[in-house]
Amino acid sequence: MAKKTKRILKIVLGVIVFLTLPTLVFFGFVYFKYNEDLPTGIQGEQADALATKMLESLDYEAYKNTNYLEWTFKKRHHYEWQKDKNICTVFWKDYKVELQLNNPSESKAFIHSFRVHDQQAQELIDQATIYFNNDSFWLVAPYKVFDKDTERRLVTTKDGEQALLITYTSGGSTPGDSYLWLLKENGKPKSFRMWVDILPIGGLEASWSNWTKTESGAQLPTFHKMLLFGLEMDNIKGTE
Known part of the structure; x- marks a missing residue:
């Protein structure tokens, strides 16, 4: 035996x-x-000017005037975001959560269209919030460079090009994360490198390409490539 x-x-x-x-x-x-160490950079007018150039390359005014966004992330999570009201309905599997992003206590959770309450509801709301924070970032991150509690730094890369380092000091699901935006000559993002809490390797690069223009004029990515993996966004809609 x-x-x-x-x-x-x-x-x-x-x-x-x-x-x-x-x-x-x-x-x-x-x-x-x-793996790379987080680069150092200089805060101030030059960093802010580069951030502004990036926003202008993507028509930030059109994004600001986009009141409704809809998309599907990796064919798993679907979002209907009333951006002007900061309310987002999140769908996955048999679940639906109406996130009241300004008033989280008023959020609602459903299973098979039946509303659930108490701990079960809170668990679904917490999960939907994590999904939204992550999946919306992969859609609209370039437009968030002047968000509250962000730090902007001008970095000179090894190739002698100017890049924009953004650090989120609070908010979202993982405050403290940093992203180094690599830009084309006109300021449009081509990729970023990440120093984030959920990844054990610092400086991994993900592409920002395959852009689409919504009905409202906002420019949004449909695909990101990172190493051998891809993150796909589809069913993207944006209206005023």
């Missing part, structure tokens, strides 16, 4: 090693190839 148990444990251990070793090797390769 002991022999059989030992053999089973050996097989289980072998399977675990077989499954995890490639992951560990890949993580190690990515870490040593891409």
Whole structure:
């Protein structure tokens, strides 16, 4: 019996090693190839001017006048955001949550169209808030560079180009995260590098491309590439 148990444990251990070793090797390769310290930069007028140039390249006025945004993130979460009222309805699986972003205590949660209450509702509301904070950032992050509690710094990259470092000192789900925006000559974003709490590797780069223009004139991305992975946004609508 002991022999059989030992053999089973050996097989289980072998399977675990077989499954995890490639992951560990890949993580190690990515870490040593891409991990970078957070760059330093200079706050002040030049940083603010570069942030303004980026906003102008994306027609920030059109985004400001966009009162309604709708999109689907990775075919998993769907959003209907009344931006002018700061109310967003979040759909995933069999759940629907009406987030009152200005008054979170008034948010409502539903399962199969039936409203739920108390702890079950709060858990769904908390989950929807996390989804919204993450998924809306991948849609509208360039427009948030002058949000409250943001710090802007002008950084000179190794290639001698000017880049914009944004640090969010509060708010969202992970305050303290930093993003280095790499820009085209006209100021339009082409990618950013991330130093974020949820990633163990600093400086990973994600593309900002495949832009679409909504009916309201706001310019929004439909796809981001990061290493071998992609983040897709579709069903994007924006109206005044």
